Amino acid sequence: MADSFSKKENFKKKIQKQKEKALKREERKTNNNKGKGLDDMLVYVDEFGRLTSTPPESRQEVNLDDIQLGAAPIPVEDVRKTGIITFFSEKGYGFITEDQTKENVFFHTNNCKEPVKKGNKVSFEKEKSPKGFSAIDIEIVK
Incomplete structure (x- = not known):
């Protein structure tokens, strides 16, 4: 076939x-x-x-210690900040305006080492809270 x-x-x-x-x-x-x-x-x-x-x-010779691996290092910030109390309520809370960043930071009188009032220059530490930053360990700067 x-x-x-x-x-x-x-x-x-x-x-x-x-x-x-x-x-x-x-x-x-x-x-x-x-x-x-x-x-x-x-x-x-x-x-x-x-x-x-x-x-x-x-x-060219390369110094191995100069080579940076990973992310850039974060510069260490000063833990203590300074600012002025711009708002203070009779209920025991207020806001501090930070000198460097002009950012408002919440505070409560429970975190103050001494009695404060509006217009005082204070030093404090910032702490992350659920609603943003809050100031702790507040002292009046003389």
């Missing part, structure tokens, strides 16, 4: 795929990186951060 046209076409396609596969295999064999020296595999970084195959002309 004679093969139909579609069987002949499928057979031709199969042969063509085998030839292409053999060509790709030969190409991989000729272009592989096995057996190359270490110098052929090295890549250098120039002063602009680009990758190059040529080594740098001058070599």
